[in-house]
Amino acid sequence: MENNKFSRRSFINTLSIVGAGMAMHLPSIARGSSDNAKPALLGGPQARPWEFSGWPIFDQTEEKAVTDVLKSGVWGRLGGNVVANFEREYAKVFGAKHSLGVSSGTSALYTILGALDLGPGDEVIIPVYTFVATYNVVVLNYALPIFADTDIESFQIDPTKVAAAITPQTKIIMPVHIGGSPANIDQLLSIAQKANIPLVEDACQAHLAEWKGRKVGNYGLAGAFSFQASKNLNCAEGGAIITNDDAFAQTCYGFHNQGQGGQTTAYTPGAGTRATNVRLTEFQGNLLLAQMTRLQAQTKRRAENAAYLTSLLNGIKGIYPAKLYEGTTMSAFHLYMFRYDKAFFSGLPRATFLKALQAEGVPCDSGYGPMNRDTYVTGLAQNKHYLKIYGEKTMKEWQERNACPQNDKLTGEQAVWFFQNMLLGTRTDMEQIATAIRKIQKNAKALSKA
Template sequence: MGAALGLSAVPYSMQSQTRKPAILGGKRSFNGTWHGWPVFGTPEEQELLKVLHSGQWCRLGSPTAPRFEDDFRKMTGSGHALATSSGTTALYTMLGALDIGPGDEVILPPYTFIATYNVIVQNYALPIFVDTDIESFQIDATKIEAAITPATKVLMPVHIGGSPFDIDTVMKVASKYNLPVIEDACQAHFAEWKGKKVGNYGMGGAFSFQGSKNLNSGEGGAIITNNKDFYNKCYSFHHQGQGSDAASLEPGSGTRASNLRLTEFQAAILLAQMTRIPEQVEQRTENADYLTEMLSEIPGIKPAKLYKGTTRSAYHLYMFRYDKKAFAGMDRSKFIEALSAEGIPCSMGYGTLTKDTYVKNLAQNKHYLQVYGEKRMKQWLEQLSCPMNDKLCEEEALWFYQTMLLGSKSDMEMIAEAIKKISREAKAISKL
């Protein structure tokens, strides 16, 4: 009957049993085109032309960036929003506003983009890594307290992949030690914890609008905060030490600054892009939930855990773990190759940050040796061990990108079908 009616008429549950993996000569599971990015059209064009013809291309005295900040503030449910030149400079601005500098320690996760680390060392503070919760890909919040010392000045956990870290546990530790929390929410636009948008729990939250992000203007970023005094310090720091009552700021954060402003053109794009956000958020969520339901049934495939307080993930990344033992010992790289043959792009994700030469060389940096001394930097090097993160990065982590979640329900079924095909023929594939 399958031959008479055509494979498309065979129920999805039967198709995965009757197909051979493409890497072994079978047909590809996905022959279409994955969703393009960015999505743009008339709204973006109109907003850009409005700025172009206004002749006001810098935010100083112009209305577009303030319009974006007000809309972003409302959409995130925050008291204040400040646009910056990137997600990196959003983080850098907040550390500057907190007057972080030499001798200070800042706690961060090892499973993150390098920018989280860079903004700490730009201030000549010492980055202190806390290992990963391998099930969630997030910082292991239960290990933060053990990393706190008298020199600890800030906790800077990351909502990696767009999913909230364990906010309740982090905030409990922060409250106990009276430490500010900076939420790196650069990948987590409009994610929610207990119904409230992330970025609203700590002193402030940072967002990125770089080209791959769910809200995109090529480059750009933003800070949200519910603390007016902190907003004023951030505004001053990102605007050459001027504006927003800069004269009233105390020595420290009020004596260092830079130019980290967003342009009017970027703000224009963001205003248009935000009109698309609600529909895109819903589509990613529905597809991710459906995909998780299917992948959870495949031995050796474990979608990243969402903590109980998570009421919405932004799903900038769809993260899952791969156990090669369930795939006849097939290397993760071979699994990715087999998926690619099916037309399904997949990534191993981040490398082991704490083993990266770029990071480890900090122990030999002349400025750090002058500030902290050789003994402390040698000790810091020995403290870089993050075994759970190493296991995640080197053996298990896999990503699908957010654009794949903007496809159809059928696309999600094809992803699951492809993995089932590979699982069924894992022994043969692993011998290639």
């Protein structure tokens, strides 16, 4: 899906600007231009004349983690103990009984669905506003992904649309905690329990996010997390599953380890009749243990800065920060998301608003596109395998079922993203973001002619 691919690429590029360590922040007296100045796009001074913190952040802790594994000569999890140590620590941090390290967030989801024996004829309800991996793991099993529309105020999946999408073929409900903020877990869990359908949490963006004081990923049968390069916990590529179900944890282990149940090179048969290899390496496990020494402090900093930024943006007409549901006691703020209403900016198109904001020194993006309308997804209706399994009539009906008008509105003209590294700085950084937006608003007519 091109919009998703673009957003991921731009996200990674943004996080790589500075590299290791925290960028230096100048004192408040050295702030960029005021909101009365000419916009940078029109030749004025930048609201933010220096860069945000780079990503990833690392030092000798990560260097030692990598070299220790290198010198040990045991680089894979079979025969090693580092990944197992990471899994114990990760489960402890999340308050879960079990954790399983895997090769990516996509692999975490794929393993969960494989352990649930998802296959042809089954349906999985997913949000339409998500990264394409959520869709891919369903299609890889030749099941039907059913898109539920977006709650436009929160950017999260709309629980009322989930309830309406359930059929006798629904095998799994898989919400995503988009941007690191919890979806409406109480409503989703109630729907899943009433329908006797497993709830799987795609928490790939939501490290340490909490719902009513409990970490996300613990509410459904299992939760999936990603350690991809842009994520708040990062080892370049990697992922994890958490679950509180003993039997399901063992099934997931077998699925991710070629169907073998043991944790050595010896042949120990697992359960099921299909599996794959998506094991995490010892290098990744130790790098994650090093990165975890910073995770809680970074999460706290992001939350504090996000709250301050929200208080500033709430004072700007036409800017609407994404709503956090009442049960949210912590957002991971992997993304800071808000809606832009051009009516309060003299009709300035979002594309120009983004261009002007970037010129002020504030990285931003329009976020995900309308996945249900992307040719990568709509082409499934003509896929020869799907036509063989479901037939032309069902695939045509599938396309009709996937209309998501609220998401069309959000992705078409409103959504704006900031990135998690931008929330690791100071209150001055947040003030400069607000200053940049106010400058654009005051000069919107002139910018529309630029």
